[in-house]
Amino acid sequence: MKNAILITIGDEILSGNTIDTNSNFIATELKSIGISVKQIFTISDEIEVIKSTLKDAFDLGDLVITTGGLGPTRDDKTKKAFLEFFDDELISDEKTFKHLSDYLISRNRQDLLELNKSQADVLSKAIVFQNDFGTAPCQMIEQNGKLVFSLPGVPYEVKPLIKDKILPYLKEKFELDSIFTRIVSVVNVPESILAERIADWEDHLPSHISLSYLPIGNRVKLRITASGKDFSQLENDVETQIQFLLKIIGENVIATYEDKIEKILGEILTDRKLSISTTESCTGGEISKLITSVSGSSKYFLGGIVTYATQKKIDILKVSKETVAEHTVVSEEVALEMARGGQKLFGTNICLSTTGVAGPSKGEDGKDVGTVFYSIRIHDIEKASHLYLPYMERTDFMNFVAQRILQDLVAMLVQNH
């Protein structure tokens, strides 16, 4: 298996101003074609540091991908480091200049051409991959059978360069095997017990198929990966193994294709022509945001409401004053009434609700921080649940609860099939 080394260049990440999301994206994409990331260096924007890290990376991996340190205002440090490291010279490249010029014209920024034109100067030994979403092109140098790519640092420039240009190039260049992956999501069984139950199946997997466990929330994702020459054969082989697996733990499986819970839900709802709405309090819109982050969600998501103030729960969702007085607003009873009210308001088959205390200060009724009641209503079936997550930060709490309620909903839908 080929190994990649990533080098993230730039002080924004070292200073804590920016989270490095490029490395995660690149690692995931490389894995999909069978290249694993062996190490990541995050370094500052200094020519000597870039050069010495290039040397280490060059020794460690079959290919090296750098991101960042390009662009005219940053003095093109990465380009200078590449020039010195590969003992090369800059040439002005007509094709790259034309691409840059067209790019700026298409965005009505011709005025920037003078400032940016040095970005069309490339290393004489480089292969250039044009950047359709920014001004710095990607350059690649090959030396001693190893490949070194230099990319810009902006995530929305990195993504299409990797996906549309570099991956296809690497696949052909390295004559890589095809890789086929499916993810099976298992709920309501702890990882250790799951491992015991499927140990025998795992032991008998063919050698070109591998398995890994990814626990998330109270779900375990089983990633089944096959590699080989014939893609459609791989698809068949994995499907066969999933069928075996379903015989052993079928009742705990909520999905065998999609990975993300909001996508799994989207497929089920589309499939069964069910509509959904949300009524949130402590999650503040996180659930509707998660549902609508899926393209095509307008087919099943009709709407959601965040009734943050208690009076709005009463006015808009018709939660009864008496219920609030008797049980407090953070209670199972209010969660159930919210979902009932939301189902009516939006006229949906399904409605979800949350009411709780995200913290860090206590709620108006004195319930402990980290307490949440949520309810799931499907037609006229309803179920309320309770979580207590006192150790989580506010935004982590909101996200955890949203993930969990969607997961419970999916489990209910799958089990009542």
Added chain:
Amino acid sequence: MKNAILITIGDEILSGNTIDTNSNFIATELKSIGISVKQIFTISDEIEVIKSTLKDAFDLGDLVITTGGLGPTRDDKTKKAFLEFFDDELISDEKTFKHLSDYLISRNRQDLLELNKSQADVLSKAIVFQNDFGTAPCQMIEQNGKLVFSLPGVPYEVKPLIKDKILPYLKEKFELDSIFTRIVSVVNVPESILAERIADWEDHLPSHISLSYLPIGNRVKLRITASGKDFSQLENDVETQIQFLLKIIGENVIATYEDKIEKILGEILTDRKLSISTTESCTGGEISKLITSVSGSSKYFLGGIVTYATQKKIDILKVSKETVAEHTVVSEEVALEMARGGQKLFGTNICLSTTGVAGPSKGEDGKDVGTVFYSIRIHDIEKASHLYLPYMERTDFMNFVAQRILQDLVAMLVQNH
């Protein structure tokens, strides 16, 4: 200034399964006490790799912080590497065992004590910082005046260890200067022009005060940092400089304390006793989520609604059918009517609205992907705006629009003060 090297240990990050958020958190926290992160190594969970990286890191920095590679199921690779690197031996530590045992009992997981008890074995040379949110303690070894910390990898264990235990320890140990930082948010002026306008002020800053530019969206954050012995003197010095700055660019400044736009907004709304609600379409709840991510937001945020389906905009927000027919649902006119409807529904002083096409497929009325109209209504003043962001991914788009509308609202509130 002291330098830190971070080592992130674990295959989850290299494989792309997990985004490394620990490094960002640690870098930000260290910076707040005047320690800068010089380099980050992200490496796999192998003893030899950990040891050789420890060596490199030890040479490069004044202190080294490793995260991950602990825990009984991971074979405690980091602990073994530390043992070999420092040529030390394990001792069972009574205080750590007591802490572990109390921790498990408090969570009703006494059954795990046997499995986890090896986590109370620590290096004989180590200083131990107890972990109040997990089973693996933090250990620190001092050698040749340099400090090496080993932390677990779980973010909610890392955060309190760093904040409550390691930072205070480092401040005392290194006799660090105090650091005081404030951030001034500037809008409606491009970075280059801003730099020109404040060049003279910047040139005359006292030597213990530094300035950095952080452009985000169409806002520029100016970070003003002072370092020295006397904290209250630093506060005064920075305040003095901010007063000078306000004389030059006061009309473009929207905040001089808070950093995040949702917090800036929260302070203004609390201050002026204004209430707010949201009516969203293409942002799917992202705006209400952003507003409610601030602790104490229940004081001013009464509620929000996501009317994803056009019919819900008509039914619940009283957007007129004629307006939709004439202008389509993705239009300035519908954005304005949504905010009017939301202001009535929730009875708030302010209401925000969005209607657009997040993509990747076109909206029902054929508007281009990346088109969004949004409206801000404050009492009876209303303003509609338009953005076109065709190159953004769905979730990035949702977040960008949410950030932008809050920023515009803050600018309006500040200018109409």
